[in-house]
Amino acid sequence: MGEINLPKLKTFKILPYLLFVVALVPPLFKNEYLNSVLISIFLWAAIGASFDLTAGFIRVTNFGYAGFFAIGAYTSGLLALYFNISPWIGVFPAVAFAAALGALVGLLTLRLHGIYAAVFSWFLAETIKYILAAASDITRGYQGLMNPPLFPGISRFPYYYFILGILAFEIIILTKIARGKMGFAFRVIGEDETAAKSIGVNVLYYKVSAFTISTAFAGLLGVFYAHYIGVITPDVSSLVITVPALAICYVGGVGSIWGSIPSSFVIITIFEAFREIGAYRFIIYGVLLIVVMIWARTGLVGLIRKAAEKMKVTEKEK
Amino acid sequence: MLQHLLEVAIEGILIGGIYALFTLGLNMIYGVLEIINFAHGEFIMLGMYIAFWLFTLTGLHPLLSLAIVFPLLFFAGAAFERVTIEKVIKAHIFIQTVLTFGLLLLLQNLAYFFWSADYRAIRLNFPLISLGSLHISTPRLIGFIGSVVTIIILHFFLTRTKMGTGIRAVDENPIAAELVGINVKKMRMVTFGIGTGLAGVAGVFISLYYYIYPTVGSIFILLAFIIVVLGGMGSFVGSLAGGLIIGELESLSALFVGPQWKEVVAMVVFILILLFKPTGIFGTGGRK
Numbered sequence: 001m002g003e004i005n006l007p008k009l010k011t012f013k014i015l016p017y018l019l020f021v022v023a024l025v026p027p028l029f030k031n032e033y034l035n036s037v038l039i040s041i042f043l044w045a046a047i048g049a050s051f052d053l054t055a056g057f058i059r060v061t062n063f064g065y066a067g068f069f070a071i072g073a074y075t076s077g078l079l080a081l082y083f084n085i086s087p088w089i090g091v092f093p094a095v096a097f098a099a100a101l102g103a104l105v106g107l108l109t110l111r112l113h114g115i116y117a118a119v120f121s122w123f124l125a126e127t128i129k130y131i132l133a134a135a136s137d138i139t140r141g142y143q144g145l146m147n148p149p150l151f152p153g154i155s156r157f158p159y160y161y162f163i164l165g166i167l168a169f170e171i172i173i174l175t176k177i178a179r180g181k182m183g184f185a186f187r188v189i190g191e192d193e194t195a196a197k198s199i200g201v202n203v204l205y206y207k208v209s210a211f212t213i214s215t216a217f218a219g220l221l222g223v224f225y226a227h228y229i230g231v232i233t234p235d236v237s238s239l240v241i242t243v244p245a246l247a248i249c250y251v252g253g254v255g256s257i258w259g260s261i262p263s264s265f266v267i268i269t270i271f272e273a274f275r276e277i278g279a280y281r282f283i284i285y286g287v288l289l290i291v292v293m294i295w296a297r298t299g300l301v302g303l304i305r306k307a308a309e310k311m312k313v314t315e316k317e318k
Numbered sequence: 319m320l321q322h323l324l325e326v327a328i329e330g331i332l333i334g335g336i337y338a339l340f341t342l343g344l345n346m347i348y349g350v351l352e353i354i355n356f357a358h359g360e361f362i363m364l365g366m367y368i369a370f371w372l373f374t375l376t377g378l379h380p381l382l383s384l385a386i387v388f389p390l391l392f393f394a395g396a397a398f399e400r401v402t403i404e405k406v407i408k409a410h411i412f413i414q415t416v417l418t419f420g421l422l423l424l425l426q427n428l429a430y431f432f433w434s435a436d437y438r439a440i441r442l443n444f445p446l447i448s449l450g451s452l453h454i455s456t457p458r459l460i461g462f463i464g465s466v467v468t469i470i471i472l473h474f475f476l477t478r479t480k481m482g483t484g485i486r487a488v489d490e491n492p493i494a495a496e497l498v499g500i501n502v503k504k505m506r507m508v509t510f511g512i513g514t515g516l517a518g519v520a521g522v523f524i525s526l527y528y529y530i531y532p533t534v535g536s537i538f539i540l541l542a543f544i545i546v547v548l549g550g551m552g553s554f555v556g557s558l559a560g561g562l563i564i565g566e567l568e569s570l571s572a573l574f575v576g577p578q579w580k581e582v583v584a585m586v587v588f589i590l591i592l593l594f595k596p597t598g599i600f601g602t603g604g605r606k
Contacts, residue, residue, distance in 0.1 A: 059412050119543045127585045282427040289420030294405050
């Protein structure tokens with residue numbers, strides 16, 4: 001499992017053009033439905049990419065991802081409700097809170113054998129859900145917490161560009177990290193923690209960093225989600241969020257960062273095109289995870305790579 | 319008050335015995351295959367549903383349905399191990415974890431799809447047992463006795479039969495076991511089958527006193543994780559003691575701080591153990 005899936009530098013040269021094309025979609029098509037589907041795709045791609053930083057690099061599957069997402073969403077939502085703080089300001093404490101909790105979990109996972117870390121984070125998200133539901137006097141529990149919109153008006157236009165910007169920013173930052181010294185250290189820890197320690201890698205520092213960065217993005221995306229969707233319930237801290245995050249990341253190609261983009265595109269489009277199968281969503285996610293883990297561990301990224309290599313070979317033959 | 323406290327304490331021991339049973343299944347799988355079966359709780363759920371449907375449709379007593387539940391879940395588990403887990407047995411632990419998590423999603427949502435989210439229960443009238451002025455819940459007592467009997471049978475299987483010895487050998491050292499001619503692959507398959515079978519048996523006992531619904535397995539898998547952490551990974555005795563302690567803690571916390579905080583209490587215990595004694599009370603630290 002030593003393969004490196006990171007995008008080649010060439011990909012970055014394509015990125016501005018790609019962004020430009022995608023940015024043209026709303027004014028060209030003027031279709032609110034299309035915009036909303038694309039917003040979902042960008043949001044889930046961003047979620048998958050941030051999930052990948054722990055899953056694909058230090059190799060800790062964060063089954064509690066939704067907990068950090070919920071912390072971001074509820075912090076900003078509650079600040080807006082009780083202190084009338086705009087989400088544009090509330091986003092800072094929200095992200096800080098999610099990242100701080102992430103750092104703490106990262107710290108705790110040091111004491112835990114690989115597998116306990118996964119169980120522990122899952123517990124944490126479940127506990128956050130129970131607390132959010134139990135403290136219904138404050139959070140309104142399952143009645144739902146209403147959040148003010150980020151932009152005036154009912155158009156999805158501004159949200160489209162905002163989440164596209166977040167996604168682009170996140171992919172660039174995470175890829176830079178993954179390519180750098182830090183990403184290398186993450187990989188070494190992911191491969192063999194004991195070996196990493198023995199060659200002098202500061203496991204504490206890097207594990208906490210991976211968790212902090214990943215959960216900071218989780219918190220940020222939680223804030224976006226809360227104010228975009230409008231109403232949130234304690235279920236944002238449940239598998240309803242974690243499972244698609246996990247599936248999009250692994251189907252895309254774990255350890256690649258950008259794999260979540262094609263995977264989110266494919267998965268969200270399929271669920272949108274065939275509304276009837278929405279009820280069996282989680283059955284499909286379950287089967288997908290089993291299949292990908294056994295037969296296609298490099299995910300869509302692996303497939304794309306293979307296809308690209310084949311094309312190169314045939315070009316040379318010509 | 320004292321009488322009530324005593325009744326709650328006895329109840330804690332009774333459910334603790336059942337918890338020990340399904341935790342043993344999880345722990346055995348970990349010992350031999352070195353994987354954590356996230357879908358373990360779903361096999362408990364399946365055991366509960368099979369008992370429920372057999373009882374509702376044919377009137378078969380839940381205890382008699384054990385004769386169907388154990389073989390059925392044994393073969394289901396063994397087949398799943400051979401087809402999927404065996405293929406990733408040497409892969410990184412995260413791959414195996416995500417794989418069994420996929421199975422959890424699949425089973426849980428298939429149950430939801432076929433049997434809906436309705437809460438169901440097996441309604442049987444058990445005679446009330448009283449010890450002097452103490453009242454004891456009969457279904458829990460039956461579950462406890464059944465669990466103890468199952469654990470004793472398991473113990474004899476592991477220590478007195480050829481296959482049991484083989485399983486223990488693989489648990490001890492898979493490479494050495496392979497060298498002396500033990501079919502390690504077969505042992506892995508059988509162990510996974512026994513583990514899921516035990517989960518199903520525990521599910522039948524739980525169905526005597528608990529509601530049955532598609533996500534019920536999540537509660538028990540979380541409990542099983544806490545017990546494993548408490549008793550120590552790979553420790554037979556630890557699972558027994560851990561089961562009793564957690565059963566007791568659950569009953570007492572429901573009495574003293576209210577049942578809605580049960581999960582939070584369990585979580586706090588879990589964190590405290592991880593912070594101060596990550597290898598568990600009886601654990602040797604495991605091999606990982």
